[in-house]
Amino acid sequence: MRLEFSHCGIDMIQLIRGFKDILPGEVELWQKIERVARELFEDFGYREIRIPIMERTELFKRSIGEDTDIVEKEMYTFPDRKGDLVTLRPEATASICRAFIQHKLYSQDPVQKYYMIGPMFRRERPQKGRYRQFYQIDAEIFGVQSGLADVQLIFLLVTLCKRLNLADVRAHINSLGCPRCRPAFKKALTDYLVSIEGDLCPDCIRRRNRNPLRVLDCKVPKCREALIGAPSLQDHLCEGCRIDFDLVMDSLNRLGVSFVIDKQLVRGLDYYTRTAFEIQTTSLGAQSAVAGGGRYDNLVKELGGPDIPATGFAIGFDRLAELVALNSRELIQVPDVFVAALGADSQKSAFEWVCELGTGGIRVEMDYGNKSLKSQMKRADRLGARYVLIVGDDELKSGSAALRNMATKEQVSVSLDNLVDNIRSQLETTNS
Numbered sequence: 564m565r566l567e568f569s570h571c572g573i574d575m576i577q578l579i580r581g582f583k584d585i586l587p588g589e590v591e592l593w594q595k596i597e598r599v600a601r602e603l604f605e606d607f608g609y610r611e612i613r614i615p616i617m618e619r620t621e622l623f624k625r626s627i628g629e630d631t632d633i634v635e636k637e638m639y640t641f642p643d644r645k646g647d648l649v650t651l652r653p654e655a656t657a658s659i660c661r662a663f664i665q666h667k668l669y670s671q672d673p674v675q676k677y678y679m680i681g682p683m684f685r686r687e688r689p690q691k692g693r694y695r696q697f698y699q700i701d702a703e704i705f706g707v708q709s710g711l712a713d714v715q716l717i718f719l720l721v722t723l724c725k726r727l728n729l730a731d732v733r734a735h736i737n738s739l740g741c742p743r744c745r746p747a748f749k750k751a752l753t754d755y756l757v758s759i760e761g762d763l764c765p766d767c768i769r770r771r772n773r774n775p776l777r778v779l780d781c782k783v784p785k786c787r788e789a790l791i792g793a794p795s796l797q798d799h800l801c802e803g804c805r806i807d808f809d810l811v812m813d814s815l816n817r818l819g820v821s822f823v824i825d826k827q828l829v830r831g832l833d834y835y836t837r838t839a840f841e842i843q844t845t846s847l848g849a850q851s852a853v854a855g856g857g858r859y860d861n862l863v864k865e866l867g868g869p870d871i872p873a874t875g876f877a878i879g880f881d882r883l884a885e886l887v888a889l890n891s892r893e894l895i896q897v898p899d900v901f902v903a904a905l906g907a908d909s910q911k912s913a914f915e916w917v918c919e920l921g922t923g924g925i926r927v928e929m930d931y932g933n934k935s936l937k938s939q940m941k942r943a944d945r946l947g948a949r950y951v952l953i954v955g956d957d958e959l960k961s962g963s964a965a966l967r968n969m970a971t972k973e974q975v976s977v978s979l980d981n982l983v984d985n986i987r988s989q990l991e992t993t994n995s
C-alpha cells in the first residue's frame with residue numbers, strides 16, 4: 564500500500580492489511596511457546612514435517628470442501644505465470660495428507676505422528692485475533708482408528724496450555740458421526756432448516772441443501788440464535804460412533820481433563836468425522852477458539868491414498884501468544900555482558916571477544932562506534948546488561964580489565980586470558 568505520509572517527501576510503503584510484523588520484544592514470547600510445544604510433541608513421539616507455503620488450488624478445494632467459508636471466500640488463489648491455479652495454504656492438514664500419500668510415509672510404520680509450525684493465509688476481515696497471515700501449530704496422527712488418538716491430542720493441547728500457565732481454557736468436544744450415521748442426521752437437520760428459513764442468512768439458505776452441516780458453523784448472530792433448537796448429531800450416532808465417543812469421554816475423565824460437550828461444534832472444514840474439538844477461552848473476546856481439530860478418517864482415501872484413518876489439530880499461534888502475553892511478564896533477553904571498549908586497539912580486541920563470548924553461549928553486546936565511556940555505559944544500562952567489561956589501552960597492556968556488576972555497582976578485575984571462562988565463572992557466582 565502506498566501512502567501520502569512520508570519523511571523527506573518519499574512515499575512510505577506499509578504492510579498489507581491483515582498482515583503483521585512480529586517484532587523483537589514480542590518474538591521472544593513466540594520462541595518460548597514454540598520451544599515448549601516442540602519439547603512436548605517430541606516427548607510424545609511426534610516428528611516435525613515442513614510443507615510448502617503454496618499448493619495446487621485443487622488440493623484445498625477437494626479436502627476443505629467447496630461450500631466452506633475458506634474455499635468460497637478466504638483463499639489467496641491466483642494463476643502462476645503458466646496459468647496454473649495455486650493457493651497460499653489456508654491450513655496444514657491437506658498438505659500434510661498430500662505429503663503422506665505422495666511419499667508413501669505409511670509404508671515405514673502404519674502409525675505416523677507429525678507436527679508443524681508455520682504461517683497460513685486466509686483473506687478474512689482483519690480484527691483482533693483474526694489476521695490474513697496468521698500462524699498455526701499443527702499436530703496430526705495417522706493410522707490410529709481408536710478415539711484414544713483424539714484423546715491424546717486433546718491431552719497435549721491442555722498440557723501445553725498448563726505449561727504456558729494458562730488457566731482460562733476449556734476443551735469443547737462433539738462427535739460429527741460418520742458416513743453411516745450422517746445421512747439420517749442431515750435429513751433431520753434439513754427439515755429443521757426449512758422450518759427456520761426466515762431467520763437464516765443468504766449463505767445458509769444457499770448451503771442448506773448442498774451441505775446442511777455448514778449452516779451449523781455460521782457465525783452470523785441471528786443464525787446462531789435460530790439454530791439453538793437444531794437437532795443434535797449426538798442423538799443420531801450409529802453404534803460404532805457412540806462407542807467411540809463414550810471411549811473419548813471416559814478416557815478424558817480418567818486423565819482428569821475437564822471438557823464440555825458442545826452440540827453446536829461442527830468445525831469449518833468438510834473433512835471431519837467422529838470426534839471434533841476446540842480449546843476455547845473467554846479472555847480473547849469474540850475470537851474465543853485458541854485451537855481446533857478432530858478426526859478425518861476419509862480424507863487420505865479421498866485424496867487418492869490408502870484407507871488410513873487420521874486425526875489432528877491446529878492451534879492459532881497468534882491467539883495463543885496473546886493469551887500467554889496476558890499472563891506473563893516480558894521475556895526480553897538482556898545481554899549477560901556489554902563490552903565497553905575505549906580506543907582503536909581495545910575496539911579491535913573487543914570485537915574478537917564478542918565473537919568468542921557469543922559462541923561460548925554468553926549473551927553479549929558491544930558498541931561498534933568510537934563512543935565515550937559514558938555513552939557506552941548509558942547504552943549498556945538501557946539494554947539491561949547484567950555486567951559491563953571496561954577495556955582501555957592500559958587494561959590491554961596489563962592483561963586484566965574491570966567487570967562491573969550493573970545491579971550492585973561492584974567491580975572485580977578479570978584476566979583477559981581465558982576471558983570466556985573467567986566471565987562464565989563470574990556469571991555463575993551471581994546466578995547461584
Ligand code: ATP
Pocket residue numbers: 654685687692693694695697698699830831850851852853854855856877878879880881882
Ligand atoms: P474461527 O472460528 O475463529 O474462524 P476456524 O474454525 O476458522 O476459527 P481453524 O481452521 O480450525 O479455525 O484453525 C484453527 C485455529 O487457527 C483457530 O482455532 C484459530 O485459533 C486460528 N485461526 C483461524 N483463523 C485465523 C485467523 N484468520 N487469524 C488468526 N488465527 C486464526
Ligand code: MG
Pocket residue numbers: 632831
Ligand atoms: Mg474461520
